[in-house]
Amino acid sequence: AQKVTQAQTEISVVEKEDVTLDCVYETRDTTYYLFWYKQPPSGELVFLIRRNSFDEQNEISGRYSWNFQKSTSSFNFTITASQVVDSAVYFCALDTTSGTYKYIFGTGTRLKVLA
Amino acid sequence: GAVVSQHPSWVICKSGTSVKIECRSLDFQATTMFWYRQFPKQSLMLMATSNEGSKATYEQGVEKDKFLINHASLTLSTLTVTSAHPEDSSFYICSANREGANEQFFGPGTRLTVL
Numbered sequence A: 001a002q003k004v005t006q007a008q009t010e011i012s013v014v015e016k017e018d019v020t021l022d023c024v025y026e027t028r029d030t031t032y033y034l035f036w037y038k039q040p041p042s043g044e045l046v047f048l049i050r051r052n053s054f055d056e057q058n059e060i061s062g063r064y065s066w067n068f069q070k071s072t073s074s075f076n077f078t079i080t081a082s083q084v085v086d087s088a089v090y091f092c093a094l095d096t097t098s099g100t101y102k103y104i105f106g107t108g109t110r111l112k113v114l115a
Numbered sequence B: 001g002a003v004v005s006q007h008p009s010w011v012i013c014k015s016g017t018s019v020k021i022e023c024r025s026l027d028f029q030a031t032t033m034f035w036y037r038q039f040p041k042q043s044l045m046l047m048a049t050s051n052e053g054s055k056a057t058y059e060q061g062v063e064k065d066k067f068l069i070n071h072a073s074l075t076l077s078t079l080t081v082t083s084a085h086p087e088d089s090s091f092y093i094c095s096a097n098r099e100g101a102n103e104q105f106f107g108p109g110t111r112l113t114v115l
Helices: none
Strands: A003-005 A010-014 A019-021 A024-026 A032-039 A046-052 A059-061 A064-069 A074-079 A088-096 A103-105 A109-114 B004-007 B010-013 B019-025 B030-038 B045-051 B067-073 B076-081 B090-098 B104-106 B110-114
Touching: A003 A088, A003 A103, A010 A019, A019 A109, A024 A074, A032 A074, A046 A059, A046 A064, A046 A074, A074 A088, B004 B090, B010 B019, B019 B030, B019 B090, B019 B110, B030 B067, B030 B076, B045 B067, B076 B090
Parallel strands: A010 A109, B010 B110
Antiparallel strands: A003 A024, A019 A074, A032 A046, A032 A088, A059 A064, A064 A074, A088 A103, A088 A109, B004 B019, B019 B076, B030 B045, B030 B090, B067 B076, B090 B104, B090 B110
């Protein structure tokens, strides 16, 4: 079975705090892609990152960083020095390269950054 | 590149009427398009996969006769909600797959409200 779990339904932090959003996935495929998307109140999905299953290097992009650990099937996302504009729902998604490119989305984590 | 548009961005209709939502890939050809539905504070749920020139593949539990999908060209897919009812009110999002790209490109979504 393929599944994406985002156990944190909602997180509230004060501006400038660091916050980590968890994502745990299940798949039997050896080749797959993992994604993070941001969905602000407008509703449009904003692509943040794509990671393939063969690349376990952590990635940093500005205040964003991602920790991919195949051993624990996790792909966690950290925002450093959070800002009010980071307030949104964040989705983790799994795409197995079975030729269909169908995504399985997690349930999302609503992040509220308070001024 | 890889821009996907949706029209309309929002629509309000009376119960019993049909509503058509368009999804266009503006700068690439999309062999496959996907339709998602998102209820408030919930995740994206895949409704169907649409391939150009062939019948759409619906996910389990999605009524084919209610949600008509047509993918007549490599840049356009349409979703028609027939005989809409208030429970069909939702945020509908399409995405498109570009050949050679291991990711879907998402449209901005269409908010449907059925009175």
